[in-house]
Amino acid sequence: MIFKRDDIKLGVILGCLTPIIGLFGYYFYKFSRFTIAEFFEVLILQKSLLTAIVSLCLICNAVVFTLYINAQKDKTAKGVFIATCLYALASLAVKWFL
Numbered sequence: 001m002i003f004k005r006d007d008i009k010l011g012v013i014l015g016c017l018t019p020i021i022g023l024f025g026y027y028f029y030k031f032s033r034f035t036i037a038e039f040f041e042v043l044i045l046q047k048s049l050l051t052a053i054v055s056l057c058l059i060c061n062a063v064v065f066t067l068y069i070n071a072q073k074d075k076t077a078k079g080v081f082i083a084t085c086l087y088a089l090a091s092l093a094v095k096w097f098l
Contacts, residue, residue: 004073011068011079018064018080019057019087026053047095054091058084 031039043050061084068077 006073006075008075008079008082011076011081012083013079014064014076015061015080015083015087018060019054022057022060023053025060026056047098051091051095054087054094058087058091061087 027036027039031042034042043053061080065077065080065084068074068080
């Protein structure tokens with residue numbers, strides 16, 4: 001099973017996909033009456049909303065990170081942490097420079 005592996009690559013992949021799943025979860029929860037294109041248009045126009053949603057999506061990574069730490073799969077947890085740091089840096093870059 002995928003959750004029994006202990007691999008940094010798996011952690012990075014999970015760490016990159018989990019916020020995307022969280023983003024679409026937020027879309028279906030708050031913006032379901034809009035099309036996905038309209039949702040992304042609003043995100044592009046309102047940078048503060050984008051950084052707030054990215055912050056919420058990174059909470060999904062915290063859940064995955066915690067699951068792997070508790071399962072003592074440290075390499076996978078390290079990969080999730082790396083992906084989380086990359087997402088956080090990208091979020092800060094968008095907030096500061098765009």
